[in-house]
Structures are given as structure tokens and as C-alpha cells.
Amino acid sequence: MTKAERRELQERQRAAKAAKTAAGPAAGTPTVNVKGGGGGKLAQPSTPASPAPKKGGTSQGAAQAKALAAAVVTGPAKGAKDAKAAAGVGEDIVGSRGLRIFSHFALQKTAGHVAKGDVHPAIVRLGLMFAEFKVCGANARCIATLSVFKQVIQDYVTPQHNTLSRHLNTHLSVQISHLVSARPMSVTMGNAIRQLKLEISGSDIDLPEQDAKDELCHKIDNYIRDRIIIADQVIQETAMKKIHDGDVVLTYARSSVVEQVLLEAWSEGTQFSVYVVDSRPMLEGKRLLSVLAAASIPCTYLLLPALGSVITEISTVFVGAHSIHSNGAVYSRAGTALVAMMAKQHSVPVVVCCETYKFSEGVQLDSFTKNELAPLGDRFSSFPLTRPRESLTLQNRPNLEILNPLYDLTPPSSITAVVTEVGVIPPDSISSIPLALGRQMI
Amino acid sequence: MAPELYNPASQRLVEALAAKLRRRQVLGSRETALETALVLRQVVSKARFTNIHQLVEIIRDVGRKLVEAQPKEHTVGNTVRKLLHHVREEYNNASKGTVASSSNVFSISKFVLQGQPRKQVTTQKTESALVLREDDPDDPDSFARTLKPVLMEAIQVILDELETVYENIARSAKDHIHSDEIILTVGKSHTVETYLISAAHYHNFTVIVAESGPTYGGHDMARSLSAAGISTFLVPDSSIYALMSRVNKVILGAHAVLANGGMYAITGSLLAATAGRAHSTPVVVCAGQFKLTPLWNLYHEYGALDFADPSSVLGFEDGDLVDTVDVVNPYYDYVRPDLVDVYVTNDGDHPPPSIYRLIKESYDDEDNEL
Known part of the structure; x- marks a missing residue:
């Protein structure tokens, strides 16, 4: 999103807010349903635009809201329509017709989140x-x-x-x-x-x-x-020692720690090559790839489905983590579990690089209990240009929902070791780390 | 061998198809099988031969040319093998019908050698009327004249099988899929599509379609399934594992089914099958019998050793990377037999270990190498 677009979004949100506050006194209730289209009520020119947005608005915001409120008086339908459009985006996603097992996934609220209260x-x-x-x-x-x-x-x-x-x-x-x-x-x-x-x-x-x-x-x-x-830095030094001359290292998506480990190992003079595996919806591996290629590390790039073809050539798999649970399960970018599973099947060691502050107490049993959805559509997913956009399905349709889970859970059984700043530990021993560090540290 | 045995028009047809196969203008196992059968019909109808060996040699020659043009489209060879099998069957029935019928006596050794005689694919009604005279010096065309109508019939059987294969596979769909199930499939497969849509007439279920990069065929699949009224979720390949814990069945298509019970399938199938195995989710493969291939997988790594265009993975829009980076984009995955629970074919359901018997029934051993 460019600056201009972001600005536009902000304006729209302000307009929605102004419409809400302007509608407030007219409707008599503080919580007016904006998308209900209280156009008729808004049209009353006698309603003063005086109740400026609550204290949350900055002075600039207040001035703008006033101006917009005036605009609302002259053209009330437009403001309401804007607000409706903003709300409609959210509604499209929230109004899921599909399975209820997916309904608890955190839903995107890109439009329509308005600062409430005293937000800096x-x-x-x-x-x-x-x-x-x-x-x-x-x-x-x-x-x-x-x-x-x-x-x-x-x-x-x-x-x-x-x-x-x-x-x-x-x-x-x-x-x-x-x-x-x-x-x-x-x-x-x-x-x-x-x-x-x-x-x-x-x-x-x-x-x-x-x-x-x-x-x-x-x-x-x-x-x-x-x-x-x-x-x-400690993880880099420890993990680096696991890369030897002639190794073929595989990594999935992009982890800042793994990136540093690979760069550091290369600058130390270890000769190895890297397979970067990537997948939609985020295609983060491309960024890692450009960094590694710039450092002139020999790289091979492939999409996740091709993994089965190359896994036999790999010596070690390095992945990062979003968090790690006390049973040793690693919660990470969706696809990590597949990579770890394939590696484990082919007896390739899977090394997770993870700082201790990512430890999360409690146990998660599968990727369903907690997950997030990546945004719909084209914005965050670069489909190849060789495939025409029209042939792709980028929006929900009747009976068809696009679901982009952002994370998955790698079971401890497919992880060989976790590299932390306190050493290399097997996933089974994760639960002892908070105790060893002193519980209040976590 | 003996190119003069079939006329220039047929030769041109064969060359044209070979070129199309080589350029991948004809893609997909059923398309290639159909095209091959059509070319074979032309070739056989125009061919001049005086005995069975010449006929077999002509068909083999065509087969060899086409298979060399595109060794990865296994159904081309399969169609040729199937025709050869039919040719020999017709010939045996006609020339020594009584001997053939006596071979119906069961014995263990025969069972192992030939596989279980499940059913005679061709009808036996007209054969007894045929009198074959091979290498007749007075009338060299007599052999061809008497055999050709039967051969045309045999090719028609092959074509009919290809025409109706999806419907026949889909017949068992309602028994495999039940209400409120969640099915996962990968990419676009016409067989699986027909299968699911046919099951949707009887049950309400949900399908999760992995889009299968970099072709993203899953988008087409999801669209056509949802248009048929099936509740569909389109997911990226990365979430196969995350969703697998809620999936009741994995249904995949195949590119070719090998004699050991393994298969070549679109990339991503291996991930789905392995993830299914990790979650003890049954893996069902829908494949027509024409995909049965009397080959063994020699190249376990790099799938079928067949690579697609890398620009769909890393396009030229990432210009500076293109020079420095290797890009791998294989067409197919090799899925081991132990990852598959059942093959649903147009001839019933079969577990992977019995695939070799189907192959023994469908083709003659001497044709395995064309």
C-alpha cells in the first residue's frame, strides 16, 4: 500500500467516524448503525456539527471531522456510502458461509479499525x-x-x-x-x-x-x-557450527535468525549451498533469496510442492519459529510442518532457531486452536506473471472461500533440535527452559 | 522398421502427433491417450500387412515413435500396448479359438503368470466366423481384409473406454464419500473433479482444494467444484499440514500408475499423501485404467525427472535474481505405494499391491518395451 492509499484509508475512517458522531445526536442514541443508512436523519441541516469526535481525535482530526461533517450535511448519502463500503469489506470476510471450524481464526480487520480511547x-x-x-x-x-x-x-x-x-x-x-x-x-x-x-x-x-x-x-x-x-548472536554462533563444508542447507520462508546464521556461516568461509523453499500466501522466501544471492551464496529456489523431489539431497533443514510450546511443538509460518515432516521421513535433521523469549507456556495440539489468516487476494501473494490474473480465483464466491492460514504447528516428533541462546536442546526438554532461566524471566 | 508398410498419410499423422507431444501441445494423460488411439485407428485402417507379425510391427513402430517423442506421457505407450494386446487376442481367438477357450482352466502357475482372468474385454461372438489366411500368395490382402473390421472394433473399445472413463470411475463415489466429510485434494484433476461432483448428488460435503503452485490449477478446480454446488475452500499448499487434522479423506488424481503400485502425480501430491499418512487419513487415488503403466520407478529423486518452465516459479520480474539462482520446477511427484490406500479405477477399487495384476491383464509382457 502506498502512502497515498494509506492516507485515503485514514480519510475514509475519519469520514466514517464523523458520520457516526454527526448521526449520534440526531438519532438520539450514541451507537448508531452507520451502515443502516441513516441518510434521512443526517439530512437535517439543523443538526450542528459541534460535537467534535471524542478526545481520541487529534486536533487535525477534529478539524477535518468538522469539515467532513459539513460535507455530510450537504451530501449525506456519500458519507454513509463510504462508511458502508468500509464496513462491507469486513462483512464480506466475516459473513463466512463455510465451516464453523474455521470461524474462530482471527479475521482481518484492515478497514474499520478506529482508534478507541486515548491511543498514542x-x-x-x-x-x-x-x-x-x-x-x-x-x-x-x-x-x-x-x-x-x-x-x-x-x-x-x-x-x-x-x-x-x-x-x-x-x-x-x-x-x-x-x-x-x-x-x-x-x-x-x-x-x-x-x-x-x-x-x-x-x-x-x-x-x-x-x-x-x-x-x-x-x-x-x-x-x-x-x-x-x-x-x-549466540544462536548464530551455535547454529553456524552445524553447517559444514559441502552441506546443502534447506530453509523455508524467511526467518531473520536463519538468514543471519547462513550469512555468518558463509562469511566465515564455510562452503555450502542453500535451498530456499517458498510458498504462498506470503512468498517471503523470495526476500531471503535475494539477500543470500547478494552475498553470492549458491542458492536454489523452489516452491513447496517440489520439495519431495529435492529432499534427498539435503543435509540439514534450518527453520525459524513464531513461538515454541512447552511440549516442544513449534508454531511457525504455514508450511514449516510439511518441510519438517518430509525431512524427518528422509532422516534429514531439522534444526529450529528460536530465542527463549518465544517460549509460550501451555500446549497447543494442532494448528486449529489458534491461527491467523493471511489477507485475501492478490496484494500479498505474487502469482507468476505467466498465469493470467483472470484465470485465478482471488475472491470469495458462492460456495467458494479462500482460506490462507498463516501458521501451522510442527509436532515435536519431526524436530531434531532447537537452537536457543542457552544451547542446543531436544524439543522434549523445552518445558525445562523457563524453570532453568527462572520463571519470572519469561 | 518397415516404414513402407504404412502409407505416407499415416506417417504424416504420426509425425504431427509426435511433434505436438514433444512441444507439449497435447498435455494430460487422457488427451494423449485419445490422440494416440485416433492416430492408431488411421494407421491401422490404411496399413497393408499380410500376417500378424507385420501388423504388430507397424503398431509397435508407431508406438515407439510417439513414446520417444514424449516418454513422460505414459498413456501413449499404454494405449499402444493395449491395442497390441487386443490384436493378439483377436488373432488368437480367430485362428485357434478352441485352444484359447481351453486355456480358461485355472491353475496357480497360470494365475501367477497371467493374472486372474477377470473378464474378456472383447466380445467373442464374431470371431468364429473369421477364417484367417496369413501370407496367402494368391490374395495378399485377405488377411488384412478379414482382420481389419475386428481391429477397428478393438480400437473403438479403447476409445469408448476413454470416453466413459470418468463416469465409470465416479460410479463408486457415493460409497467412498459420506455426508459432512471434509475432503482434501490437490490441484486440478478431471478425474477427481467428476468424482467429487458425482458424489455431491448424494451427499453434502466440503472440499479443501490446495492450489498447487506454480500452475495454480487448484483455482480452476475450486471454481468448477463450487459452481457444482459443493462447499469449497481454496487454500495455499503451505496449509496442507495445518488443515490435515480435520480432513477425513485425501483424494488425488494420478498421472500414471506404476506396476509397483506407486504413481506419478502432480507436484504437491506427495506432500498431501505424506501428511495424510502422518495423520492416518486415508489417501484415495482416482485413476482410469489407461493410466496403468508397466514400468517401475527408477528415479526416486526428482519425481519423474521432468521439469517445467522455471519462469512460473521465479519470473523475469525478479530480474537480478534470475542470473544467480537455480530454480527447480518439477512436473510430477513420485508417490510411493505405501502412501496410497486405494486406487479407484473404472474397473473397481484396487489396493496398490494388486496393481501389477491389472497390468498383467491389460497388456502383454512382450510389449513392456516397445
């Missing part, structure tokens, strides 16, 4: 980036969230008759629920936020506000450094 502008921006998959990947999302939270904390002013250690958490909760409304929270974010809240509630009540804020920001920096950046 940086959070709104981040929310949009999450929703548009501009920031994608467990590590990237966690780092982005924490960095923005530093900004939020610095801009935060403790209200009167309240203390930072008590009130900041409620303030952050509003920000978090906004982010979650954009895209379900990743396990990494959950772990980091839990840690942050623990730090906030534990911060000294007598500390001057600015000092307390600085200390929190410092702790966030430490968390990013220790649990992600240093951890990645």
Missing part, C-alpha cells in the same frame, strides 16, 4: 503497519512494539491523584488493545508486555516521574538487547 499516534501508526503486514515477523513486531512503547512512556503524564506504577499499566492496556485490534498479538509481544507490566508495577513509587520513565525505557532497551539481539 505512534501506536495508531504501528497498528496500521501491523494490519498491512508492513511489520511482520515475531522479532520485528516485538522490537517495534517495545520501541513505540518507549515513546508512549516518555509522552505519558501521570494524572493527578495517581501513581505511575499503578496508572501506566492501564494506559498501556489501551495501546495494547488497539494493536491487538489491528492484528492478533504475537507470543513474543505477549511475553515482552508481560515483563514490561511487571517492571512498571514494580517501579519505585517515590522515584521522580521522569526518572521512573527513563528507568523503564532503559529496561526495555535491556530486554531488546538481551533477549533478542544478543540471543540472536
Whole structure:
């Protein structure tokens, strides 16, 4: 999405909001059904546009809303139609006719998520980036969230008759629920936020506000450094030793850690080649491929269905993870389970690179209990140009639904080892890691 | 051998089909089988021969040319083998009908050698009337004249089988698929499509179609299934494993079924079959009998050693990558016999270990190498 498009989306959302607030007093109820088309009521020119959007709106937003409200008075149908169009996108997806077993998958709400309450502008921006998959990947999302939270904390002013250690958490909760409304929270974010809240509630009540804020920001920096950046470096060094001269390494999709491992191993002078396996809906492997090819590592690129043909040539499989469960099951990009299964069948070791902060307590039994859907359509999926677009099905039709699960769960039985910053461990021993680290760390 | 035995017009037909096969203008196992049968009909109707050996040699020669043009379209060879089998059968029936009938005596050795005599494919009513005179110096055409009508009939049988193969396979669909089941299939297969649509007349079920990159044939499949009123989900290949825990049955199409019970199928079939096995989900393969191939898979790696155009995987729009990166895009997967539970054919359901018997019945051993 270009800047202009994003801007357009924002405008539309503002228009929807303005229409809602303008319709509010006329209808007499605060929650008016916008798509119900209260056009007739809106047409009353006597209704003043004075009730500016709630405190959530920025000053610019308020001004714009006023202007738009005026526009609504002159052409009420258009505003309502815009809002309807915005809502319609969501409705199309939500109104699933298909099986109910898929209905709980987190659904995309790209249009129609409107900032509720006191949401920091940086959070709104981040929310949009999450929703548009501009920031994608467990590590990237966690780092982005924490960095923005530093900004939020610095801009935060403790209200009167309240203390930072008590009130900041409620303030952050509003920000978090906004982010979650954009895209379900990743396990990494959950772990980091839990840690942050623990730090906030534990911060000294007598500390001057600015000092307390600085200390929190410092702790966030430490968390990013220790649990992600240093951890990645340790994993790189450990995993690198598993690549030997003449090896053929296979990887699926794109993991930032695996990418670093391969680049590092190559720069150390190990001679190996890489098979990059990729699949829709995200086709992230292409990005990894261009990075590896730029480093002049010999690469072979293939789509997931071709895996069966090449698996016999592979020495080791390296994959990343979104999170890892206490039974050793790895929750990762959809397709990882297939790669691990095929590798296991051909006695190829499967190595998962995963920082300890991705550990998630509890056990997930299959990919159904928790999953996300990748967005519909063409935007995130590059189909080959050799195939005409018209011959592809890119939209839901009667009896036909397009379903793009984003994650799948690799059972521990098809994983050989997990490389973490505390060492290489078999998947069965994952549950002991939080205990070894001290439970409050996770 | 002996190209003068069939006339230039037939030769041109054979060359034309060979060129089309080589350029992959005729694709798909049924299309190629049909084209082959049509060419064979022309060749046989124009051919001049005075004894059975010449006739067999003519047909083999055509077969060899076509198979060399495109060794990966196994149904071409199969059609030729089937015709040869029919030719010999007709000839044996006509020349020594009484001997042939006496061979119906069962014995274990015969059972092992020839497979179970399931049914006579050809009708036996006219044969007794034929009097064959091979190599008659007075009337060299007499042999051809008497045998040709029967041969035409045999080719018509082959063509009819190809015409009705989908319907015949689909007959058992309602017994295999039940209400509220979730079926997973990969890519586009006409056989599977007909099978599912026929089952939809009796039951309500859901089909998950993996789109099977880089051809994305699953899109066409999903469209035609949903148009037939079947509740359809189109998913990327990557989610096969994720969804498999809810799938009741995996139904696949085949490109060729091999003598050991394994098969060549569109890429992605191996993933689906293996994932099905990992979840103990039955794997059903729908394949017409014309896909039975008396070959053994010699190349376990690289599927059928047949590669498609890499530009559909990594297009020239990724210009700077194209030079530096290898791209692999195989046409087919080899699926081992232990991953398949049953082959649904137009001649009933068969487990993979009994495929060799069907092959023994359909073709003569001496034709395995054309």
C-alpha cells in the first residue's frame, strides 16, 4: 500500500467516524448503525456539527471531522456510502458461509479499525503497519512494539491523584488493545508486555516521574538487547557450527535468525549451498533469496510442492519459529510442518532457531486452536506473471472461500533440535527452559 | 522398421502427433491417450500387412515413435500396448479359438503368470466366423481384409473406454464419500473433479482444494467444484499440514500408475499423501485404467525427472535474481505405494499391491518395451 492509499484509508475512517458522531445526536442514541443508512436523519441541516469526535481525535482530526461533517450535511448519502463500503469489506470476510471450524481464526480487520480511547499516534501508526503486514515477523513486531512503547512512556503524564506504577499499566492496556485490534498479538509481544507490566508495577513509587520513565525505557532497551539481539548472536554462533563444508542447507520462508546464521556461516568461509523453499500466501522466501544471492551464496529456489523431489539431497533443514510450546511443538509460518515432516521421513535433521523469549507456556495440539489468516487476494501473494490474473480465483464466491492460514504447528516428533541462546536442546526438554532461566524471566 | 508398410498419410499423422507431444501441445494423460488411439485407428485402417507379425510391427513402430517423442506421457505407450494386446487376442481367438477357450482352466502357475482372468474385454461372438489366411500368395490382402473390421472394433473399445472413463470411475463415489466429510485434494484433476461432483448428488460435503503452485490449477478446480454446488475452500499448499487434522479423506488424481503400485502425480501430491499418512487419513487415488503403466520407478529423486518452465516459479520480474539462482520446477511427484490406500479405477477399487495384476491383464509382457 502506498502512502497515498494509506492516507485515503485514514480519510475514509475519519469520514466514517464523523458520520457516526454527526448521526449520534440526531438519532438520539450514541451507537448508531452507520451502515443502516441513516441518510434521512443526517439530512437535517439543523443538526450542528459541534460535537467534535471524542478526545481520541487529534486536533487535525477534529478539524477535518468538522469539515467532513459539513460535507455530510450537504451530501449525506456519500458519507454513509463510504462508511458502508468500509464496513462491507469486513462483512464480506466475516459473513463466512463455510465451516464453523474455521470461524474462530482471527479475521482481518484492515478497514474499520478506529482508534478507541486515548491511543498514542505512534501506536495508531504501528497498528496500521501491523494490519498491512508492513511489520511482520515475531522479532520485528516485538522490537517495534517495545520501541513505540518507549515513546508512549516518555509522552505519558501521570494524572493527578495517581501513581505511575499503578496508572501506566492501564494506559498501556489501551495501546495494547488497539494493536491487538489491528492484528492478533504475537507470543513474543505477549511475553515482552508481560515483563514490561511487571517492571512498571514494580517501579519505585517515590522515584521522580521522569526518572521512573527513563528507568523503564532503559529496561526495555535491556530486554531488546538481551533477549533478542544478543540471543540472536549466540544462536548464530551455535547454529553456524552445524553447517559444514559441502552441506546443502534447506530453509523455508524467511526467518531473520536463519538468514543471519547462513550469512555468518558463509562469511566465515564455510562452503555450502542453500535451498530456499517458498510458498504462498506470503512468498517471503523470495526476500531471503535475494539477500543470500547478494552475498553470492549458491542458492536454489523452489516452491513447496517440489520439495519431495529435492529432499534427498539435503543435509540439514534450518527453520525459524513464531513461538515454541512447552511440549516442544513449534508454531511457525504455514508450511514449516510439511518441510519438517518430509525431512524427518528422509532422516534429514531439522534444526529450529528460536530465542527463549518465544517460549509460550501451555500446549497447543494442532494448528486449529489458534491461527491467523493471511489477507485475501492478490496484494500479498505474487502469482507468476505467466498465469493470467483472470484465470485465478482471488475472491470469495458462492460456495467458494479462500482460506490462507498463516501458521501451522510442527509436532515435536519431526524436530531434531532447537537452537536457543542457552544451547542446543531436544524439543522434549523445552518445558525445562523457563524453570532453568527462572520463571519470572519469561 | 518397415516404414513402407504404412502409407505416407499415416506417417504424416504420426509425425504431427509426435511433434505436438514433444512441444507439449497435447498435455494430460487422457488427451494423449485419445490422440494416440485416433492416430492408431488411421494407421491401422490404411496399413497393408499380410500376417500378424507385420501388423504388430507397424503398431509397435508407431508406438515407439510417439513414446520417444514424449516418454513422460505414459498413456501413449499404454494405449499402444493395449491395442497390441487386443490384436493378439483377436488373432488368437480367430485362428485357434478352441485352444484359447481351453486355456480358461485355472491353475496357480497360470494365475501367477497371467493374472486372474477377470473378464474378456472383447466380445467373442464374431470371431468364429473369421477364417484367417496369413501370407496367402494368391490374395495378399485377405488377411488384412478379414482382420481389419475386428481391429477397428478393438480400437473403438479403447476409445469408448476413454470416453466413459470418468463416469465409470465416479460410479463408486457415493460409497467412498459420506455426508459432512471434509475432503482434501490437490490441484486440478478431471478425474477427481467428476468424482467429487458425482458424489455431491448424494451427499453434502466440503472440499479443501490446495492450489498447487506454480500452475495454480487448484483455482480452476475450486471454481468448477463450487459452481457444482459443493462447499469449497481454496487454500495455499503451505496449509496442507495445518488443515490435515480435520480432513477425513485425501483424494488425488494420478498421472500414471506404476506396476509397483506407486504413481506419478502432480507436484504437491506427495506432500498431501505424506501428511495424510502422518495423520492416518486415508489417501484415495482416482485413476482410469489407461493410466496403468508397466514400468517401475527408477528415479526416486526428482519425481519423474521432468521439469517445467522455471519462469512460473521465479519470473523475469525478479530480474537480478534470475542470473544467480537455480530454480527447480518439477512436473510430477513420485508417490510411493505405501502412501496410497486405494486406487479407484473404472474397473473397481484396487489396493496398490494388486496393481501389477491389472497390468498383467491389460497388456502383454512382450510389449513392456516397445
